[in-house]
Amino acid sequence: MKKYYLHNGVESSGPFDLSELEIKQITATTPVWFSGLxxxxxxxxxxxLQVLLKVSPPPFKTLEPETEKIAKEKVKKSKIMGLHKNTFYLVLLFVVLFIGSFVLNILEENRKEELSKINHQTEIENRQFLLKERELKEQNERLAEQQRLEEERIAKEKKDTINKRLSEIQIGKIEIQTLLDEAKNKLIKANNFQLFRTPDEKSREINALQAEISHLKSELEILDNERNQLELELERLH
Incomplete structure (x- = not known):
């Protein structure tokens, strides 16, 4: 006897014979398979399987009275999308308000986020400005310190040079003063010594000694002026 299998769209069932298929109440669209198919x-x-198929009559539609039909048409016209007009407009207003509120919230969040970004960027720029300002201040302080040290070094070198020159001047004055004293003694002796010399020789010797004394005094005066200037310069350096 031939056996049949059924499928419900998910899984298959069977095998069934014709009597069992009659109990299953299969329809014309029921998927069926048997060996050899x-x-x-x-x-x-x-x-x-034609004898097993049942024909179901279509649902019976009762005729509506004309007044009931008109009433239903009026009710249908007074509705939008299955809702009364007033209810529909209230729902529409609520939806519009909800969407508007949602959009405003999004805009407000975006504005807050933008302000937060601007504030964060401003804070970063302020920190960078303060950092650069501090670096510039430290750089100026280092330059000022270097300049101060350089000025002190130059001043010290000047002081050392001046003190060295003052020592040289002091030694020079002692030497010139010694020569000056010797020239003065020679002039005294030349004025008093008269043996073995003619008047012209005596006069020439006296003139030479006087010229040497004048020259030595001039050199002493020059050294004194230089010493005074150096001492003033040394005071300014202090």
């Missing part, structure tokens, strides 16, 4: 077919496509 290359692929599933609907029950309506298998000849021996």
């Amino acid at each position: 290359p692929d599933w077919k609907t029950a309506a496509e298998i000849e021996e």
Whole structure:
């Protein structure tokens, strides 16, 4: 006896014989397969299963009275999308208000986020400005310190040079003063010594000694002026 398999769209069931298929109440679109059939077919496509198919009459539509039909049409016209107009407009207003509130919240959040970004960027720029300002201040302080040290070094070198020159001047004055004292003694002796000399020789010797004394005094005066200037310069350096 031929056996049939059914499929409900998810899984297959069977095998069933014709009497069992009658109990299953299959329809024309029920998928059926049996041995020797290359692929599933609907029950309506298998000849021996025609007797099992049940024909269901369409649902009976009662005739509505004219007044009831008109009333339903009025109710239908007074509705939008299945809702009364007033209810529909209230729902629409609520939806519009909700969407508007949602959009405003999004805009407010975006504005807050933008302000937060601006404030964060401003804070970063302020920190960078303060950092650069501090670096510039430290650089100026280092330059000022270097300049101060350089000025102190130059001043010290000047002081050392001046003190060295003052020592040289002091030594020079002692030497010139010694020569000056010797020239004065020679002039005294030349004025008093008269043996073995003519008046012209005596006069020439006296003139030479006087010229030497004048020259030595001039050199002493020059050294004194230089010493005074150096001492003033040394005071300014202090």
